[in-house]
Each structure stands twice: as C-alpha cells, then as structure tokens.
Amino acid sequence: MSNTKKTQQTLNASQEKSELSRRRFLKEATAGFATLGLWGASGRAFSKNAARVVIIGGGIGGATAAKYMRLLNADVNITVIEPNTQYIFCPGSNEVLPGWETLEGLTVTYNTLKTRYHVNVIQDKATDIDYTNKRVKTARGEVISYDKLIVSPGPTLEYEAIEGFNETLAEGNFPAAWHAGLQTLNLRNQILSMRQGGTVIISAPKNPYRCPPAPYERASFILTMLKEHNPTGKMLILDSKDSFIFQNVYPYYWTKNFGYGTDNSMIEWVPKSKGGEVVKLDATNHSVITANGTVHKGDVINIIPPEKAGQFALQNNLTEGDWCPVNFRDFTSTKYKDVHVIGDSIDGEPMPKTGYIASNQAKVVVQAINDELHGREIAYPFIINDCVAMAGKDFGMVLTETFRFAGEGKRLEEHYNIPGATDDPARQLILQKVAENWQRTFRKDVFS
Ligand SMILES: Cc1cc2nc3c(=O)[nH]c(=O)nc-3n(C[C@H](O)[C@H](O)[C@H](O)COP(=O)(O)OP(=O)(O)OC[C@H]3O[C@@H](n4cnc5c(N)ncnc54)[C@H](O)[C@@H]3O)c2cc1C
Structure with missing residues (x-):
C-alpha cells in the first residue's frame, strides 16, 4: 500500500476513534476514575479527579511530553518511567569526537522535571502494558495505572543485522x-x-x-x-x-x-x-x-x-512490521486505546526520526490530551522540523520542513527547503552558529 493511501486510512480511523475516546476519557476523568493522584509522589497535591498521564521513556520525546503536559495543566498527575538517572543528548554528540563538546555538556538529570514541574520520575524499566486494566508494570514489579499512556522508548539498534x-x-x-x-x-x-x-x-x-x-x-x-x-x-x-x-x-x-x-x-x-x-x-x-x-x-x-522500534514497543505489540503505526492527528496507537506513541519508534513517514520531531510530536500529544480533558475538539496539528547540521566549526546548514494536514484533514502534507552550499564563507559560518545555538536552545526547551 502506498504511504499516502496508508496515511489517509489512518487519518479517517483516527478521527472516528478520537471522538469516541474523547467522550470516554471525559466520562472517566469526571467520574472520579482517576483517584490515585491526591498526593503525587512528586510531593504536589492534585485534585481527586486529576487524570493520570504515564510516560514511558525520559528521552527527548518523553521529557518534552512531561514538561509541556504540566505547563498546559496544573492538575494532572504525571509519571515518567525511565531506567537511567541521567539523559545524554545525541544532538551535539558528533561534536564530542573532535573535542568541540563534552559528554558532560550534553548530560542532563531529571531534577528539574521533578522539582519545577512536579513530575513523578520512577527510575525503572517499564516491561509490560496491561491494556485492559490500563496499567504498566516495571522490572522491579511496580504497577502504575494510567488514564493516558505516552510511549517514547527510542529505537532498537539492530547490531545483529550485520553478520558478525x-x-x-x-x-x-x-x-x-x-x-x-x-x-x-x-x-x-x-x-x-x-x-x-x-x-x-x-x-x-x-x-x-x-x-x-x-x-x-x-x-x-x-x-x-x-x-x-x-x-x-x-x-x-x-x-x-x-x-x-x-x-x-x-x-x-x-x-x-x-x-x-x-x-x-x-x-x-x-x-x-x-x-x-x-x-x-x-x-x-x-x-x-x-x-x-x-x-x-x-x-x-x-x-x-539499522534500526527498528524500541524493544518495549516490540514486546508490547505496539508494532506492525518494524515500527509503531499511529494516527498522526494525536499520535494515538492504531492498535490500542488511550496509548500515544511518539519519537523514533513510530512509522512516521514522511516525518524524519529526529529529536525536534519527537519533541513536537510530544507537544501535539499533550495538547490533544488537554483538549480532551477540557471537552474541546482536538486541533489538527502543524508540525515543524528545523534540521540543523554542521560540516565543520565554520560551516553549517539548516533545513526547514513543515507538515500540515491537507485535504480536509485527510493527508499529512510535507513542505521543505534545503538551501545549497554557497561560496560565501560568512553565510556558512552564520549557519554553523545557528546550528550550534539551536542545539543549546533545544536542550533547554526539553529539560529546563
Ligand atoms: C549522532 C546523533 C546526532 C543527532 N543529532 C540530532 C540533531 O541535531 N537534531 C535532532 O533533532 N535530532 C538529532 N538526533 C536524533 C535524536 O537523538 C532522536 O531522534 C531522539 O532522541 C528521539 O527521541 P525519542 O524520545 O524517540 O528517543 P530517546 O531520546 O532515545 O529516548 C528514549 C528513552 O526511552 C528510555 N527507554 C527505553 N526503553 C524503556 C523502557 N522499557 N522503560 C522505560 N524507559 C525506556 C531510554 O532509556 C531513553 O531515555 C541525533 C541522533 C544521533 C544518533
């Protein structure tokens, strides 16, 4: 099936499904279904009816979702499950090779998410999703209930695909x-x-x-x-x-x-x-x-x-083939209700697998969840990708790409511009500065 046709079918299914799930989610949230969050583990008080948003993976997609969920809504109980105590950004990591950047400079902790945004961060590996009872199990045996689940586990690197x-x-x-x-x-x-x-x-x-x-x-x-x-x-x-x-x-x-x-x-x-x-x-x-x-x-x-969806997504049947199919309007899984999948694990064509895209997908998801909580229709998202790269300390390049819904919301349309190289060193130096500063700003947007 062509990508366009597949995308169209996905979008149609998404619109019907999101209306149904919106009504259900509202009913559950207002009926006191979400009773866990009176005092979240982050030490912050939430109302009796606070919805529980659980996020698997505290990388770029997951951390953005946690931060922006809080910025949109003070009364949501947000939990991130992430096995590591620190996150090392891949954007900027090529610069560690020539010594222009350090690993320490790319490393962040989850302290700001915990203290500033009152997010419960559970240092553990998620293992199973019980889709019927809406619960996630961790390697250490914790069971965490959710109203909405956001899955952003990054990719699996398929080392063994290369013999030897x-x-x-x-x-x-x-x-x-x-x-x-x-x-x-x-x-x-x-x-x-x-x-x-x-x-x-x-x-x-x-x-x-x-x-x-x-x-x-x-x-x-x-x-x-x-x-x-x-x-x-x-x-x-x-x-x-x-x-x-x-x-x-x-x-x-x-x-x-x-x-x-x-x-x-x-x-x-x-x-x-x-x-x-x-x-x-x-x-x-x-x-x-x-x-x-x-x-x-x-x-x-x-x-x-080569890569495929993260192990967690593969083991929890969120994939078809190598990747997780999603509805692009709100990145819900096409397979399970109330589960959103974002980032490198999804079948996201024509969107590339980048941190900036993962982060913008996270913002679409939390906006959709918040719209549902407030009984509003979910907006059609507009996704931007600023892909910055460098060739050297004096030479950068920037691609700007947009994805918008067209055809009355049935098609995801891509527009992009890749400027060619010029013989003007000053211009290429400016683009290098843009790329360098983009990375710093991006890191702050996700984790500060
Ligand atoms: C060399 C390099 C340079 C790059 N440069 C750029 C750039 O300049 N700009 C850009 O936009 N992108 C860049 N990227 C891409 C970017 O890093 C990824 O696209 C982005 O990190 C994807 O976000 P994600 O949330 O899907 O995955 P990740 O950021 O990888 O996060 C996944 C998280 O999930 C956690 N996790 C996995 N399994 C589980 C589990 N079972 N339970 C709980 N947690 C789990 C992991 O520990 C990890 O913290 C670069 C990548 C590389 C390799």
Whole structure:
C-alpha cells in the first residue's frame, strides 16, 4: 500500500476513534476514575479527579511530553518511567569526537522535571502494558495505572543485522556511538590514536534511522580531525542507500577541504548501487564485507546499525512490521486505546526520526490530551522540523520542513527547503552558529 493511501486510512480511523475516546476519557476523568493522584509522589497535591498521564521513556520525546503536559495543566498527575538517572543528548554528540563538546555538556538529570514541574520520575524499566486494566508494570514489579499512556522508548539498534556484529563488540573495539555515551568517547580515542595513513570506515544505515544527516556530519568532523592529526589518513563511507540528505552540501565541503573527487581525496563515498552496503563484520581481520563481496579493511570501523522500534514497543505489540503505526492527528496507537506513541519508534513517514520531531510530536500529544480533558475538539496539528547540521566549526546548514494536514484533514502534507552550499564563507559560518545555538536552545526547551 502506498504511504499516502496508508496515511489517509489512518487519518479517517483516527478521527472516528478520537471522538469516541474523547467522550470516554471525559466520562472517566469526571467520574472520579482517576483517584490515585491526591498526593503525587512528586510531593504536589492534585485534585481527586486529576487524570493520570504515564510516560514511558525520559528521552527527548518523553521529557518534552512531561514538561509541556504540566505547563498546559496544573492538575494532572504525571509519571515518567525511565531506567537511567541521567539523559545524554545525541544532538551535539558528533561534536564530542573532535573535542568541540563534552559528554558532560550534553548530560542532563531529571531534577528539574521533578522539582519545577512536579513530575513523578520512577527510575525503572517499564516491561509490560496491561491494556485492559490500563496499567504498566516495571522490572522491579511496580504497577502504575494510567488514564493516558505516552510511549517514547527510542529505537532498537539492530547490531545483529550485520553478520558478525553485536552490542558487545560495539561496546568494545567497534563503537557504533549511536546512543551518545562511552562509545562516543571510545570512537574519539580510536581516531586520535589511529596509525598514520590509516583508514576510518563509517557504515551508514538504510532508511529510516535517527537523524538522517548525522553519519555525514560525523564523517566531516572526523576528516577535520584527520587533517590536523593524521593528514595521510582516509575516510571511507560505505552506504546502504544511494542518496542522503544535504547531498547538495556535504560533497561541496569535502571537495573544498579534503580533495573529494580527486586522486588525492581523503574521502570516498560508496553508495549502495556501487557496492556500499555492509552486510558483515570480520572482527578478527578488522574488515567489513559488502553485499557484492568486497572486503574493506579499516583501522577504525564505525558501523551504524539499522534500526527498528524500541524493544518495549516490540514486546508490547505496539508494532506492525518494524515500527509503531499511529494516527498522526494525536499520535494515538492504531492498535490500542488511550496509548500515544511518539519519537523514533513510530512509522512516521514522511516525518524524519529526529529529536525536534519527537519533541513536537510530544507537544501535539499533550495538547490533544488537554483538549480532551477540557471537552474541546482536538486541533489538527502543524508540525515543524528545523534540521540543523554542521560540516565543520565554520560551516553549517539548516533545513526547514513543515507538515500540515491537507485535504480536509485527510493527508499529512510535507513542505521543505534545503538551501545549497554557497561560496560565501560568512553565510556558512552564520549557519554553523545557528546550528550550534539551536542545539543549546533545544536542550533547554526539553529539560529546563
Ligand atoms: C549522532 C546523533 C546526532 C543527532 N543529532 C540530532 C540533531 O541535531 N537534531 C535532532 O533533532 N535530532 C538529532 N538526533 C536524533 C535524536 O537523538 C532522536 O531522534 C531522539 O532522541 C528521539 O527521541 P525519542 O524520545 O524517540 O528517543 P530517546 O531520546 O532515545 O529516548 C528514549 C528513552 O526511552 C528510555 N527507554 C527505553 N526503553 C524503556 C523502557 N522499557 N522503560 C522505560 N524507559 C525506556 C531510554 O532509556 C531513553 O531515555 C541525533 C541522533 C544521533 C544518533
């Protein structure tokens, strides 16, 4: 089925369903169904009828939902279930490689959510959803009831999809660094200590995956590192697709700075159709093998694995195929009532998997929940994606993209603009500053 047709059917079903569930939710909330929240664990008093919103995952999608739910409504009992005590932002994590950013600078805690926004944060892993009784179970055996559930568990990185690769290897000699953290530092150290004239291989995944420009941004930053510390070093990008976002910009930068397209180029990009798709890792011989059988030896090998919906979503039957189907009007699951799924786990085409999109989806969801609580019709959302990326400290790029409902609310329409590179260094420097400041502002919007 075409994506457009699928989207249309999803939207029709969504409109009928959201009217029904709106009436039910109102009835339940006003009948005192939500009785748990007289004193929330956050130490704040809620009314007897306060609705219970439970959020699984305290990453970009989940934290935005918690904060903005509170900003919209003081009398909702909000609980976030998240196993980690800290969150490390992936946006900005490529900059840790050349040392322009630190992991500490990207790390936030849940203190502000707890103290300023009176959100109960349960440090635990959610395991099961009991859809009939509207309860979530955690690994430590807690059972938490909800009126509305928001699920934002991020993606599963499918290490094993590449033969010979697995998470243990990624935590050791072959860092994927696709969740920011120790693997990011390990990759940085490997690049800095690579022998002179060595080769760094990046295996870029097939679509869809989180942050489409990030593999090419990463390659550009590594090239800058090589130029400074290892000028005879090489970068080889083996790609599981034939095109990538900002393809009108990155090659321009590579040509200007690293001889791309010449015999002395520091960088080579091999698309899928020319044999770029990596299918196997030979860890013993430090090489990767592509679909056409070519063996590439690398001194540093960075395999970015393909992705699918988060384990939690897969295990709780929220998926169809690899991703979670949702109604775009309010991001309710097409499979279960009163469950919203957002972020990297959803079948979100044409929306890309980015933090900014996850955050804006969260805002759509809490607006819809709040509208329902107040007996208002759910608005048609308008979603924006500002995709910022860099090639170097002096060169940035910004894509602006909007998604709006068209065809009387039956179609999600995408409009975007990707400006090409210019020969004006001042302009590219401004765009780099925009990208850098966007990241700081975004982090504050989600967690402060
Ligand atoms: C290198 C890199 C650079 C990027 N740069 C950008 C950028 O510049 N701009 C941008 O917009 N996006 C960027 N992204 C993408 C962005 O990080 C993701 O799209 C975004 O984090 C998705 O949000 P999410 O809430 O779906 O998942 P996440 O932010 O990953 O959050 C998921 C959370 O769920 C928790 N969780 C998982 N399972 C459970 C469970 N069972 N119970 C409880 N909690 C659970 C996890 O611990 C995690 O905290 C980048 C990504 C990478 C890899």
